[in-house]
Amino acid sequence: MWYLCVFFHRLLDYRKPEVESLAYLFGVNDALEWKLPKHHHPDSPFHFVNLPSEDIARSIANRSILVKGMYEVWGEGSSYEELEEAIRSYPEDQMLPYLSSDTTFKITVDSFGKVFSFQEQNDRIKGLSYIPFKGRVNLKNPDHKFWLIETDDYGVNNGLPPVAERRIFFGREIGAADRKLIPTYQLKSRNYLGPTAMDAEVAFLMANQALVEPGKLVYDPFVGTGSILVAAAHFGAMTMGADIDIRVVRDGRGPDTNVWSNFKQYGLQMPIGLLRADNNLPPWRPGLKEVFDAIICDPPYGVRAGGRKSGGRKLLKGVVDPYTVPDDKRVGHIPSTAPYCLSECVHDLLDLAGRMLVMGGRLVYFYPVLREDSTRNPFPDHPCFKLVASSEQILSSRYSRVLLTMVKIGPYTEEIAETARRKHLEFRENHLKWLEDGNLHSSVFAPADPQVTAAGDLKLSKDPKPKYRGKYV
Amino acid sequence: MRLLTHNMLSSNIKGVANGFPLLIEVEKVIEKQVDFNPDFLKNIFPKIEWQALVQASRSMGYSELPEESPESSMLDSDDFLMKFHHVLLELHLEEGALVCPETGRKFPVNKGIPNMLLHEDEV
Numbered sequence: 001m002w003y004l005c006v007f008f009h010r011l012l013d014y015r016k017p018e019v020e021s022l023a024y025l026f027g028v029n030d031a032l033e034w035k036l037p038k039h040h041h042p043d044s045p046f047h048f049v050n051l052p053s054e055d056i057a058r059s060i061a062n063r064s065i066l067v068k069g070m071y072e073v074w075g076e077g078s079s080y081e082e083l084e085e086a087i088r089s090y091p092e093d094q095m096l097p098y099l100s101s102d103t104t105f106k107i108t109v110d111s112f113g114k115v116f117s118f119q120e121q122n123d124r125i126k127g128l129s130y131i132p133f134k135g136r137v138n139l140k141n142p143d144h145k146f147w148l149i150e151t152d153d154y155g156v157n158n159g160l161p162p163v164a165e166r167r168i169f170f171g172r173e174i175g176a177a178d179r180k181l182i183p184t185y186q187l188k189s190r191n192y193l194g195p196t197a198m199d200a201e202v203a204f205l206m207a208n209q210a211l212v213e214p215g216k217l218v219y220d221p222f223v224g225t226g227s228i229l230v231a232a233a234h235f236g237a238m239t240m241g242a243d244i245d246i247r248v249v250r251d252g253r254g255p256d257t258n259v260w261s262n263f264k265q266y267g268l269q270m271p272i273g274l275l276r277a278d279n280n281l282p283p284w285r286p287g288l289k290e291v292f293d294a295i296i297c298d299p300p301y302g303v304r305a306g307g308r309k310s311g312g313r314k315l316l317k318g319v320v321d322p323y324t325v326p327d328d329k330r331v332g333h334i335p336s337t338a339p340y341c342l343s344e345c346v347h348d349l350l351d352l353a354g355r356m357l358v359m360g361g362r363l364v365y366f367y368p369v370l371r372e373d374s375t376r377n378p379f380p381d382h383p384c385f386k387l388v389a390s391s392e393q394i395l396s397s398r399y400s401r402v403l404l405t406m407v408k409i410g411p412y413t414e415e416i417a418e419t420a421r422r423k424h425l426e427f428r429e430n431h432l433k434w435l436e437d438g439n440l441h442s443s444v445f446a447p448a449d450p451q452v453t454a455a456g457d458l459k460l461s462k463d464p465k466p467k468y469r470g471k472y473v
Numbered sequence: 474m475r476l477l478t479h480n481m482l483s484s485n486i487k488g489v490a491n492g493f494p495l496l497i498e499v500e501k502v503i504e505k506q507v508d509f510n511p512d513f514l515k516n517i518f519p520k521i522e523w524q525a526l527v528q529a530s531r532s533m534g535y536s537e538l539p540e541e542s543p544e545s546s547m548l549d550s551d552d553f554l555m556k557f558h559h560v561l562l563e564l565h566l567e568e569g570a571l572v573c574p575e576t577g578r579k580f581p582v583n584k585g586i587p588n589m590l591l592h593e594d595e596v
Binding site for chain 1: 474475477478480481482483484485492493494505507508510512513516517520522562579581583584585586587588589590591592593594596
């Protein structure tokens with residue numbers, strides 16, 4: 001059954017993967033079929049999606065963050081005459097149950113790319129009088145919601161192709177996203193925040209990509225203030241987190257401003273475990289495997305915050321021998337740490353996920369990409385995992401971050417860990433340039449003025465990127 | 474720190490072969506109510522090292538868990554599940570330490586957060 005899926009016009013690259021993940025969560029195992037209305041650009045907010053049942057469509061829409069509405073289309077056309085013709089030929093027996101006299105209804109006029117005055121909206125609703133509505137109008141709490149959605153091709157914009165051509169849809173609403181979640185959880189009202197706390201909307205998207213549901217166990221190895229786990233806990237998961245910075249996980253900014261208080265603030269189930277641990281040397285017991293249903297994280301990639309791992313810089317280079325902590329100073333000793341470069345961090349993350357995720361469990365994390373890097377280096381991979389979605393979010397003209405969703409498809413063994421380690425070394429050699437310490441940071445923040453910068457950046461000014469709307473301009 | 478976390482952790486000091494289970498040194502134990510979720514308990518049960526859990530619960534002053542690893546059929550008994558739930562999720566080590574069984578190194582637990590970071594000479 002085809003449904004019209006209308007998205008919010010934001011985070012374009014995240015929209016379809018979210019619906020696909022949720023469809024899987026609600027039991028659709030096959031890949032979804034999509035199609036676009038005629039002459040619509042892939043960035044258009046209007047898509048048709050084929051789903052097995054109305055119940056599944058409703059579950060997906062209600063759980064999603066980016067689906068504005070899922071509709072059963074009764075008619076569409078490029079003019080109101082065409083629309084009328086289409087609605088008149090829509091099978092009556094499929095309409096009548098929603099039009100009967102013992103039901104209430106509401107018609108909403110919506111638009112994309114234009115605004116209607118109240119008068120125009122009323123005229124359009126009156127124009128639908130050929131539909132035999134028998135029920136009573138109820139604007140507050142109707143049984144059935146109908147939508148008349150009009151889009152316009154609003155001419156040129158910045159030389160980009162138009163997103164949508166003029167099209168009018170009329171349909172019955174099946175379900176819609178609960179966007180109230182976002183103001184409720186927005187960061188500005190969050191009790192305890194860090195410099196890289198995850199935006200609430202994106203955190204919910206990550207939780208949806210990770211198929212979070214009640215009773216699942218979700219782990220974040222870079223938990224920080226817990227902003228990702230808050231979203232997972234909202235969907236009912238049991239959460240666990242670790243961080244190398246003990247001040248963040250243990251102390252926060254006082255007894256009422258810490259990771260726990262962030263969960264208390266929303267009445268969520270507290271994390272079942274928070275600990276201080278190094279992702280480079282995780283303290284999990286030998287033999288422990290396949291415990292987490294999902295690992296969701298935003299690894300420190302050194303642009304806004306850099307990662308740390310155990311061991312001093314000089315110690316790891318072999319310049320000095322390890323400092324032996326005198327016995328009387330062991331209590332309260334602060335071990336030295338060294339910078340933790342992204343490629344190593346991601347390798348450790350994949351290794352951890354390979355071992356600790358259940359089969360079919362998901363690893364969802366952000367990975368930075370330099371935009372002028374025309375070769376588009378492949379994303380990290382691991383023999384235990386299959387990449388199912390990658391959604392780019394452009395952060396500046398220099399770099400973007402990509403949300404990677406990986407599914408565990410194979411068991412973790414010593415041999416696989418070894419293959420992965422070799423692959424990692426290879427990957428590291430090819431990417432050393434910008435994955436090593438600080439290079440990503442300098443690529444992102446180096447001044448763009450060609451007189452100041454090195455030759456490499458000159459390319460930027462010669463070959464300017466198009467003004468991006470999304471991925472498929 | 475809940476005993477679920479304890480059951481997953483070991484001492485990963487370089488050269489230590491048997492870092493599991495960590496002994497528990499108790500200064501302060503508290504109990505926090507957690508919603509009872511039988512599905513979660515049934516999922517996690519096969520992944521628990523039973524002996525370590527029993528040992529840990531004894532050192533926290535709770536002795537009602539059976540010594541022997543229970544059959545999975547026990548999971549249908551509400552009485553058993555409640556006990557398992559209580560030990561796994563409701564008993565907290567708020568202050569104290571986890572002690573490496575081989576070297577005696579103490580990993581402090583403050584405000585319920587175990588500090589598993591190693592010193593320079595242990596990496």
